[in-house]
Amino acid sequence: MGSPKFMRPKPRGHGGGGGGGGGVERSPNLYVANCGPAVGLSFDAIARAFSEFGLVTGVYAADESGTRVIVSFSDEGCADAAFTAFNCRPCSMLAGRFLHIRYSVPRPSPPVRGHDSVEVCLTAKELNIPGLYLFHDFITPKEEEELLAAVDSRTWISLAKRRVQHYGYEFCYQTRNVDTTKRLGELPSFVSPVLERISACTDLDCATAINLDQFTVNEYPPGVGLSPHIDTHSAFEDGIFSLSLAGPCIMEFRRYQEGSWQSDSVMSKDMNGEDPESSINFLRRAVYLPPRSLLVLSGEARYAWLHYIPHHKVDYVKDNLIRRALRRVSFTFRKVRRGPCRCTYIQYCDSQR
Ligand SMILES: O=C(O)CCC(=O)C(=O)O
Numbered sequence: 475m476g477s478p479k480f481m482r483p484k485p486r487g488h489g490g491g492g493g494g495g496g497g498v499e500r501s502p503n504l505y506v507a508n509c510g511p512a513v514g515l516s517f518d519a520i521a522r523a524f525s526e527f528g529l530v531t532g533v534y535a536a537d538e539s540g541t542r543v544i545v546s547f548s549d550e551g552c553a554d555a556a557f558t559a560f561n562c563r564p565c566s567m568l569a570g571r572f573l574h575i576r577y578s579v580p581r582p583s584p585p586v587r588g589h590d591s592v593e594v595c596l597t598a599k600e601l602n603i604p605g606l607y608l609f610h611d612f613i614t615p616k617e618e619e620e621l622l623a624a625v626d627s628r629t630w631i632s633l634a635k636r637r638v639q640h641y642g643y644e645f646c647y648q649t650r651n652v653d654t655t656k657r658l659g660e661l662p663s664f665v666s667p668v669l670e671r672i673s674a675c676t677d678l679d680c681a682t683a684i685n686l687d688q689f690t691v692n693e694y695p696p697g698v699g700l701s702p703h704i705d706t707h708s709a710f711e712d713g714i715f716s717l718s719l720a721g722p723c724i725m726e727f728r729r730y731q732e733g734s735w736q737s738d739s740v741m742s743k744d745m746n747g748e749d750p751e752s753s754i755n756f757l758r759r760a761v762y763l764p765p766r767s768l769l770v771l772s773g774e775a776r777y778a779w780l781h782y783i784p785h786h787k788v789d790y791v792k793d794n795l796i797r798r799a800l801r802r803v804s805f806t807f808r809k810v811r812r813g814p815c816r817c818t819y820i821q822y823c824d825s826q827r
Pocket residue numbers: 690692700705716717781804806
């Protein structure tokens with residue numbers, strides 16, 4: 475089980491702790507520095523010295539130094555008395571050592587993963603969605619820095635929760651489509667090396683890795699995600715390329731089972747208000763997208779799976795807690811479709827319904 479973990483209490487608004495711990499939450503646990511086995515004081519000797527003030531329920535190493543311990547009392551009053559007597563004083567019962575004491579509180583255990591969470595995969599192979607590819611370290615840290623500097627020197631458009639930039643063609647969030655008559659111009663030259671690298675990817679089975687003509691930059695602050703959607707079939711060809719920069723995220727995917735698909739509610743709208751529990755009839759997967767990785771959605775992954783980024787500030791990846799960075803920026807490259815979509819995923823296809 476291991477010994478309990480402690481932490482410094484949060485400061486209280488005003489007043490609060492007496493016994494020299496002013497403004498801090500008091501507690502039956504004391505953090506005692508300059509005291510421990512590494513300076514010749516056994517846990518038993520420490521317990522004996524502190525028992526003078528009341529029942530000591532445990533003495534634990536506060537860290538690995540051997541010079542800092544936690545002394546736990548049965549109640550706060552005893553801890554307060556020990557604090558007053560021993561803090562910043564030489565302690566005759568502990569070889570005359572000068573003790574530095576503060577209150578300490580049990581560290582809350584990490585939150586348990588919600589029952590609705592899904593195991594996060596690290597690779598496309600593990601994720602096992604046909605047509606989905608993930609290339610780690612698709613660009614170097616230096617390229618990442620330059621790409622971020624390039625977009626940061628240009629004008630951002632603020633949406634409700636995130637900022638975007640569009641190149642090639644503007645993307646209209648109301649219709650989730652592009653107006654093909656309104657071309658914004660060539661894609662900026664700073665993405666040319668990335669586009670060349672994408673078109674040279676021999677592992678891909680989608681034809682549109684070349685001539686990509688629409689580029690969207692998304693900037694997500696921590697905790698902001700993206701609602702479940704399939705990129706509108708009639709708007710873009712097969713092959714969607716999304717490069718992650720600056721921070722990581724988890725991307726989740728859903729594929730609704732035959733007959734459970736409600737195209738009107740899911741296809742082209744933002745799904746912020748939906749209740750995930752109400753739609754149990756779907757397959758669900760999740761993948762960790764580190765900075766500098768390229769995600770490719772093609773075929774079934776592009777046409778039939780919804781993708782989204784959960785609105786979380788922290789994510790669990792193989793039981794490790796990953797905090798979202800100050801921002802994640804994604805570069806999404808697509809090719810605008812010129813005629814109706816003729817995919818074989820008719821139930822998800824706005825051109826064929
Ligand atoms: O941020 C991303 O990686 C994905 C963006 C996306 O799915 C979209 O713009 O349609």
